[in-house]
Amino acid sequence: MSADVSSGMALTEPATLVLTALVGQPHHGYALIAQVEELSEGRTRLSVGTLYGLLDRLSSEGLIALDREERHAGRTRRYYRLTDDGAAALDAEAQRLAHLARAASARLRAARAV
Template sequence: MPLKESAFHILSALAEEPTHGYGIMKDVEQQSGGTVRLRPGTLYAVLAELVDDGLIEVDSEEVIQSRLRRNYRLTASGARRLADEAERRRAAAVTAGRRLRRSGLLPEGGAA
């Protein structure tokens, strides 16, 4: 089953190193060119689902200004799922570009 857009971006944000919720929100916004902006409620709901599914886990916890900050990290299972989803999306994009060029709606060498 394909990953939700938000889950895909969260896993991608955690692919390089563990980070906390606010860092994930900023990374997702940056990697999506501002098209995906996670609100805290959405972010933490998706993080909980990803933890339950074993795709991420809590890496560390610290108290900053009397607030608990959790750093999350990608699990091996999460890395495999992210790689599979990235390949699925890449293949779909290649197919779409090929079809657009064949139909004449996108010139050869076009962006898709």
């Protein structure tokens, strides 16, 4: 079990975005950068160095895994997939964020009602 899942630690926003991008379909590096930018509506644009630092960390924590390798223009292109631990960590993070959003909305509604 990964550290993030077992300890209930919050994922960073880039990590959450990368895990979200991998739900249901393996992706390679560039596709992940593009997906993260799309999911965040342009707010988060990962540099390649940042992405691979993140992939290395998520991979060592068991949240993602290598799906397959392909040759592309003479270079190795790796595809990554979400693991069961990764899906569990993402689910926990989604619930945490949803709870936070509900709490914020409730307080705003209460403040407006006063």
